[in-house]
Amino acid sequence: MIRAMFTAATGMIAQQTAIDTIAHNLANVNTTGFKKSRANFQDLLYETLRPAGGQTAAGNTVPEGIQIGHGVRLASVAKLYTPGALIQTGNELDLAIEGDGFFQVILPDGTTAYTRDGSFRRSEDGTILTSDGLQLEPSITIPTDALQISVSQAGVVSVREPGTDTLSEVGTIELVRFPNPAGLDASMGRNLLLETDASGDPITGEPGNDGIGFIAQGFLENSNVQTVEEIIGMVVAQRAYEANSQVIRTSDEMLQIANNVRS
Amino acid sequence: MVPAVLGGRTVIAGLYAAANGMLAVEERQAVIANNIANAGTPGFKRQLAVQRGYHQAFYLDGRRPERLDRVVAPGGGIRTIETFSNFGNGVVNTTSNALDVALAGPGFFKIEGDDGVRFTRNGRFAIADNQLITLAGETVLSDNDTPIDVGGGTIEFDAQGYVRVNGEVRGRLGIVEFDDPHALTREGYTLFRAPQDAIDAAQLAVNTSVMPQSIENSNVELPSEMINMMTALRAYAANQQVIQSVNETASRMINQVGGL
Numbered sequence: 001m002i003r004a005m006f007t008a009a010t011g012m013i014a015q016q017t018a019i020d021t022i023a024h025n026l027a028n029v030n031t032t033g034f035k036k037s038r039a040n041f042q043d044l045l046y047e048t049l050r051p052a053g054g055q056t057a058a059g060n061t062v063p064e065g066i067q068i069g070h071g072v073r074l075a076s077v078a079k080l081y082t083p084g085a086l087i088q089t090g091n092e093l094d095l096a097i098e099g100d101g102f103f104q105v106i107l108p109d110g111t112t113a114y115t116r117d118g119s120f121r122r123s124e125d126g127t128i129l130t131s132d133g134l135q136l137e138p139s140i141t142i143p144t145d146a147l148q149i150s151v152s153q154a155g156v157v158s159v160r161e162p163g164t165d166t167l168s169e170v171g172t173i174e175l176v177r178f179p180n181p182a183g184l185d186a187s188m189g190r191n192l193l194l195e196t197d198a199s200g201d202p203i204t205g206e207p208g209n210d211g212i213g214f215i216a217q218g219f220l221e222n223s224n225v226q227t228v229e230e231i232i233g234m235v236v237a238q239r240a241y242e243a244n245s246q247v248i249r250t251s252d253e254m255l256q257i258a259n260n261v262r263s
Numbered sequence: 264m265v266p267a268v269l270g271g272r273t274v275i276a277g278l279y280a281a282a283n284g285m286l287a288v289e290e291r292q293a294v295i296a297n298n299i300a301n302a303g304t305p306g307f308k309r310q311l312a313v314q315r316g317y318h319q320a321f322y323l324d325g326r327r328p329e330r331l332d333r334v335v336a337p338g339g340g341i342r343t344i345e346t347f348s349n350f351g352n353g354v355v356n357t358t359s360n361a362l363d364v365a366l367a368g369p370g371f372f373k374i375e376g377d378d379g380v381r382f383t384r385n386g387r388f389a390i391a392d393n394q395l396i397t398l399a400g401e402t403v404l405s406d407n408d409t410p411i412d413v414g415g416g417t418i419e420f421d422a423q424g425y426v427r428v429n430g431e432v433r434g435r436l437g438i439v440e441f442d443d444p445h446a447l448t449r450e451g452y453t454l455f456r457a458p459q460d461a462i463d464a465a466q467l468a469v470n471t472s473v474m475p476q477s478i479e480n481s482n483v484e485l486p487s488e489m490i491n492m493m494t495a496l497r498a499y500a501a502n503q504q505v506i507q508s509v510n511e512t513a514s515r516m517i518n519q520v521g522g523l
Contacts, residue, residue: 004289004296011300018303038358040387040398041304043297045451049290049343052448053458064345064445066312068290069297072304075398075452078389080360100417179414180390182362198391203415211417211429240302243485247296250496254292257503258285262510 003068004251010071011244014041017074018237025225033117033191034223035079036230044070078182084116084224086216092149093120093128096221099213101175101205102193104137105130112137114176114184114202117191119220128157132190140171151217155207176202177212275513276339280317281505283340287314288499290343295492298483306353306385306453307481309488310346317342350444353482355474361418362388365479366438370471371447371455373408373437376401380462382439384479385453390414395426399452405434406467420475424468438468 021039028034052065086096095118097103102114113134120128126142129135142149146159148167155173160166178184183198195202205212294312301307317339355365364386366372371382374397387398393414395403402410406424416429424436441447442464447455457465 003293007293007296007300011296011302014300015303038360041301042385042399042452043301043304043307043449046449048448050345052446062345064347065448066290066343066346067310067449068293068346069301069310069449069451071297071300073452075387076389078398080358082359179393182389183391198389200390200393200414210415236303239485240299243299243302243489246489247292247299247492250492251292251296253496254289254499257500261503261506 002251002255003070005248007069007071008244008247008251010044010073011247012241014039014072014074015237015241015244017077019234019241021077022230022234022237026227026230028223029225029227029230031191031223032119032220033084033115034225035081035084035116036223036225037077037079037186039077040075041072042075044073046070079184079186080224081181082224084222086219087222088219090218091119092151092217093122094118094218094220095120095151095173096216096219097175097207097213098216099175099207099211100177100181101207101212102177102181102202104174104176104202105134105192106137107134107192111194112202113188113192113194114178115191115193116221118215134192136173138171138174140173142170151215153208153214153216155215173207173215174204175207175212175215176204177210178202275509278506278509278513280340281502281509283317283342284502284505285499287312287341287343288495288502290314292492292495292499294346295488295495299485299488299492302481302483302485302488304385304453304481305387305478306383307483308351308353308384309349309481309483311349312343313345313347314341315344316340348445348447348449349482351482353480355477355479357477359476361420361476362390363476363478364388364420364436365474365477366471367474368440368468368471369444370438370440370468371444373404373439374401374454375404375408376454380404381450381454381456382447383453383455387478390418399454401454404437406437407434408437409434411436420473422472422474424473436473438471438473439465440468440471441465 018039021037025036046067046069049066052062054062104112107113119131122142123129126144128140140157146161148160150158150167157171158167158169179200183196184193185196186193207215291312294310298309374381388395393412395411395413405411411426411434413428419427424438426433441461446461447457450456
């Protein structure tokens with residue numbers, strides 16, 4: 001009985017985490033370059049009251065033992081790097097990645113962070129920055145008098161300056177991909193990700209090679225959160241939460257019955 | 264004289280039978296609670312507590328051996344004899360995540376952790392050091408019992424279990440089928456352990472197909488579990504009522520029969 005109560009409590013805690021994750025996903029349904037998270041569950045350890053394969057008093061082999069589980073645990077909350085919808089903005093520094101790659105940006109402390117959010121801006125001296133003001137790596141500077149910026153699918157940035165009809169190259173955007181993007185550390189928020197031991201080392205490449213993705217100028221990648229999917233997940237989690245609370249209630253009633261044996 | 268003794272024994276037997284009944288229901292409730300807690304665990308297989316009566320356990324009377332032959336003799340309540348795993352397939356949902364793999368059919372993924380070879384139906388995988396691993400970090404084995412190198416590109420599974428990276432075959436998932444999956448024991452973390460003879464007898468999957476970018480949900484059915492729980496609750500209450508009435512009967516026997 002007591003066992004059942006604690007088992008159900010692990011179930012409620014797990015479903016609460018599922019709801020927390022869904023809430024975060026739904027809050028970011030319109031966040032550029034956002035990747036949804038998913039809570040992954042596993043069952044907890046089992047208590048073996050009678051092992052399978054043992055002998056009964058009558059000398060028979062026990063075909064299937066008695067194993068009673070202790071509920072559920074959170075195995076991981078991992079991001080799913082499926083592509084989001086591309087939205088046309090027409091802004092010449094809005095860049096989307098059509099593939100698995102990430103942009104590299106330099107944090108104020110000098111370390112490199114990674115992002116799928118390609119809504120770039122120019123600083124007053126023409127350096128390409130993220131909307132948070134972090135510098136794109138490798139650094140590309142747009143001449144301040146440039147009339148037009150063109151970014152090719154392969155990431156080559158060219159500008160047209162006054163008095164000419166031709167584009168001149170000012171730099172090439174580099175992308176990176178990870179052996180295991182689900183291992184990236186998303187804890188700093190702000191659409192930025194950090195590499196970890198689990199993600200593996202970044203593999204640098206030019207856009208278009210080995211699935212790293214092409215660059216789409218004038219587009220932004222929207223969040224990959226699917227509202228309907230999340231709402232269904234929410235309904236399922238809520239009902240599972242309720243079911244677990246019913247287990248606690250039933251177990252409580254049973255304890256009450258047990259206490260009333262001698263009435 | 265003899266009927267009175269027998270009567271008394273029957274009364275006490277009823278008391279133990281009802282107490283055993285309550286203990287057995289508690290075990291049932293623990294199994295139900297675990298099923299409900301894992302209603303959202305991928306690859307989880309629900310359990311059923313199988314319970315059976317104690318037959319004639321309280322009739323071992325050396326003076327009257329013929330009683331042992333009475334099949335219909337009231338027993339000593341019930342007890343759990345096994346927790347039976349239902350290996351029926353859960354509902355498969357597509358997730359569009361390249362590292363989610365569901366199995367349709369009776370097979371299991373073969374994986375290797377620190378404690379040796381284990382089996383699972385939970386196909387949520389990850390990559391570490393370019394190798395395919397489970398979320399708990401165990402290595403996913405190929406059909407040759409080797410780790411699968413999946414580094415350097417876009418990973419893809421096909422229905423036969425072949426793993427491709429950028430279109431190039433890197434190996435085939437080691438999916439095995441057992442003659443009798445009930446020989447598997449549970450380890451938690453959605454892992455099953457198999458006895459060595461079952462591992463030796465297991466064969467590579469023929470009736471199992473791989474569903475890429477999908478996940479097999481828990482096969483727990485909440486409505487059935489709720490009904491099982493309601494039945495358990497009422498059985499518990501009924502057993503308690505038996506204890507109370509046995510108590511009353513015994514009380515009358517002791518206090519009133521003696522008073523005559």
